Amino acid sequence: MQDNRAGPLAAEPIKQVMLLLDCSGGMGGEPMQRMKRLALELLRRLDRDSDQLEDGLLGGGIRAGAAGVLCGLGPVSGPAASLSGAVALVTGLEPGGSSCQLLALRELWERLEGCLAVLMSDGMPGEGPALEREALPEGCRLICVGIPGASGLCSRELSAAATEGYFELLQQEELPKLAAELSARVMSALKAEGVAEATKPPKGNAEPEPGPAAGGDSSEEEIFMAEKMEPETRCDIQLDAGCCYGPFDISAEGCQDLAVLDAGEIAIGCTGRVVQLQLTLKNVCPGRRVALAASLTELDSCSVEQRRGFKMLMLPAHSGSCCQDMQVRGICFLLPEDPGLQCQSRRFRVRIMADYLDCGPLCC
Numbered sequence: 001m002q003d004n005r006a007g008p009l010a011a012e013p014i015k016q017v018m019l020l021l022d023c024s025g026g027m028g029g030e031p032m033q034r035m036k037r038l039a040l041e042l043l044r045r046l047d048r049d050s051d052q053l054e055d056g057l058l059g060g061g062i063r064a065g066a067a068g069v070l071c072g073l074g075p076v077s078g079p080a081a082s083l084s085g086a087v088a089l090v091t092g093l094e095p096g097g098s099s100c101q102l103l104a105l106r107e108l109w110e111r112l113e114g115c116l117a118v119l120m121s122d123g124m125p126g127e128g129p130a131l132e133r134e135a136l137p138e139g140c141r142l143i144c145v146g147i148p149g150a151s152g153l154c155s156r157e158l159s160a161a162a163t164e165g166y167f168e169l170l171q172q173e174e175l176p177k178l179a180a181e182l183s184a185r186v187m188s189a190l191k192a193e194g195v196a197e198a199t200k201p202p203k204g205n206a207e208p209e210p211g212p213a214a215g216g217d218s219s220e221e222e223i224f225m226a227e228k229m230e231p232e233t234r235c236d237i238q239l240d241a242g243c244c245y246g247p248f249d250i251s252a253e254g255c256q257d258l259a260v261l262d263a264g265e266i267a268i269g270c271t272g273r274v275v276q277l278q279l280t281l282k283n284v285c286p287g288r289r290v291a292l293a294a295s296l297t298e299l300d301s302c303s304v305e306q307r308r309g310f311k312m313l314m315l316p317a318h319s320g321s322c323c324q325d326m327q328v329r330g331i332c333f334l335l336p337e338d339p340g341l342q343c344q345s346r347r348f349r350v351r352i353m354a355d356y357l358d359c360g361p362l363c364c
Helices: 030-051 084-092 101-111 155-161 172-198 219-228
Strands: 015-022 062-070 072-080 116-121 141-146 166-168 272-284 290-299 305-315 324-336 347-356
Touching (some): 015 030, 015 172, 030 062, 030 116, 030 172, 062 084, 072 084, 072 101, 084 305, 101 116, 141 172, 166 172
Parallel strands (some): 015 062, 015 116, 141 166
Antiparallel strands (some): 272 324
16 A cells, blocks of 8 residues: 655655746836845745855745746746745846736746745736636735835735735835735645645545554654654854944933934944846757856955855756847846955956856757
8 A cells, every 4th residue: 555644764845936027118117126135035035034044045946037027927946945036037137028917827837836926016007818816827826015116006816816814115225114914824834735735535435544653663652743843943153243333322311302423433344345147048959948157256466366146046047949049138246355455446357158058859
């Protein structure tokens, strides 16, 4: 008889979430920047909430990705356990044209049926059918985030279409709190999905075998207890970034209109540079994914290269009928500045490597 119980080597169910960002022309300027900042902060929160670590890798069987929304899906990255591709895509998105959120959701559902979608948009109707809950693909789970664009915010359509909750970002100051709330909602929805998946009856209507009787083998009991244990938060290393001065105490007496504090000399701290790369891959074959690597070095005063960063991306295959050029943007390297060297010039050197991940038929 087939054993359908979860054993020590049972694979953790994969739970997928995709961030959909409205790239219509009405989201240009500050709305686009605000939406990007929210998406990046949400990815950072998911990174921490999934496994209590901020290492760029999601835990708990969660896979995340991002995509632009035009008249259907725009550029897509993921879903994957590593967040580097989604971060690069979000950073490089540019507004332009019209959008249709419903067509994008339908196309996403065809690719990744069962994923949780987080749509960030002003809700303004574009080309194609309107966004309505009744028109969503069957089983589609959707969180909507309303962000005012150039023409305002159409919150009624977004809130009516959302199946897992509706949120709004109206002011920049609300962003950190909203990202935390969104991460909690996403984790709750994915957890509920995992529970529902685990309670589905096994295929073929096979009855699962009962657990061991009392006094029997305790290995499964130990596995159960291990799953119930709360993850331990690691606080072995604590660093003071040194970007903050103070605190400085100051008091104002009753009926005193003016209180003066001389804080002395304050230096600008925690500065740095951001090196952002963009490139065009020529004549990329259809149906083949591409592995792209970028390394960054800095030339010191003796023109000796010092390593500064390395990025590896997986670019999705395109579905065109012939070879096409593929533009890649938003590959970012963060370079902190040494104190006292903020105004000095720095020299960098970049190396790019690219190769196909998928090969054609074997020749032998």
